[in-house]
Amino acid sequence: MAFAFRYHQAAQSTYKPPLIANENAFLGDVDSSEKDSPEKPISAGFYRLEKGTPLVYTYTYDEMKIILEGEFEISDETGQKVTAKPGDVFYFPAGAKITFTTPSYGLAFYTGQRKQGAA
Template sequence: MGRFISANVLRDMAKLDKNIVLEEDSVLTPSAKDLAKELGITISKGRQEIISHTVGGQSVGQLVNLQSSVKEVSVSSGTATDAESQSDDLKKAVQRILGEVLKPACENPKATHVKGETVVIQPFPEAPPGQKVGLVDVIDSRVGNLASGFMTFDHSKLPWFLNYDEVDYVIEGEFVLEVEGQVFRAKQGDVVYIPKGSQVVFSSPTFCKVFYATYPANWADFCD
């Protein structure tokens, strides 16, 4: 099983260097990828860069350069008016970028009908090697602010960090959830709620199929 890199682990690694190279079998949790974007951490596996930090189409370096330019112009101008003008320009640029980052997952939610016969559960690429975990979103941020879908576990486990709220409904089989020292053994018809910020282990000792709903809908943005 590959090494899972949580947000806390990544934060410690970033104290030494913000250009981080991971082993090929390492798996970043959603919160770790979000943290990388937040702190401007570049992450690579071998020679492949998997996260290059940008915000609203501009890199952190560009923002720093913009701020530096404002300071240089303010100093060289020697007038308070020019300094204030440049400061206002910087504020507007930052507000525009933040507006892009903080906008809703779906700007135009719409009623959607997904036919069951069209749903195909695919192997989950973030699952540890050898673990048979399937997952598919049927509602995502293209149509709503709340996502939903199906996942399966075939004698398998999936350590995970939830950077979002989730509700799970067991369709068939035995679904086991370990969270903060608690173990929930859910069967067909049971419902489980998991709050944002939980470090969990999903599993099934046999086989299970689960319907899930998450908020916000763009929980999978970390895979981008």
Template sequence: MTTEATTEASTGTTPFRVTTDAWKGLPFMEEHPDNKGYIGDVYENPKGSRMCSGYFELHHTDEPLVYDYGYDEMKIVVEGEFLLRNVDTGQEMVAKARDAIFFPKGSRIAFSTPSYALAFYVGDRDSTLL
């Protein structure tokens, strides 16, 4: 649910937004049918912004979910932990709750988790690239 102030008409400024429970009921990542990944934008280029943001949820599976980044993205781990591996360079790291992550454009990242992880992301992309 998005709540938006109604001051735009009276002040000429774009109001800020607050969205409640946007992490609930995320759509299944159908392009990765062997994984238990869920993702959804909360804000898709609002008011012409270059940015999109939303939530990414992953449950444990035997194989990692590999995602190709055609744009720069940052994530904040909200819950759980992600095991991250750059499939091209072999770099491996663990990101836990409250950690910040940056993926540069062109990265191919293998995501896995020992049990569950939830992250909030912001990407410098058009909404059609999710």
């Protein structure tokens, strides 16, 4: 049995994630393995934060992010704080409470071990 891959051309520059929180936090799944692997789905997409209200998010699933553009200030309840720039990669375990802010804007690609739209 053959399986075809899915392709999302120029997604970083053409996909516009919807507003999910406050006035400045945008997130949207571009694709998911949920239909192919419903027991252990992974979903991936883009997260954009613009200057304004910090986003505080408690993860209910494991996620990895790579910063693509701009800059984020990322902190957690342990006191860890990082200024994230393009090329930086993060792992957020289920249960982590993360605060995201930015002095201007930031764009990241993520993949999470969850169903599509379950962020």
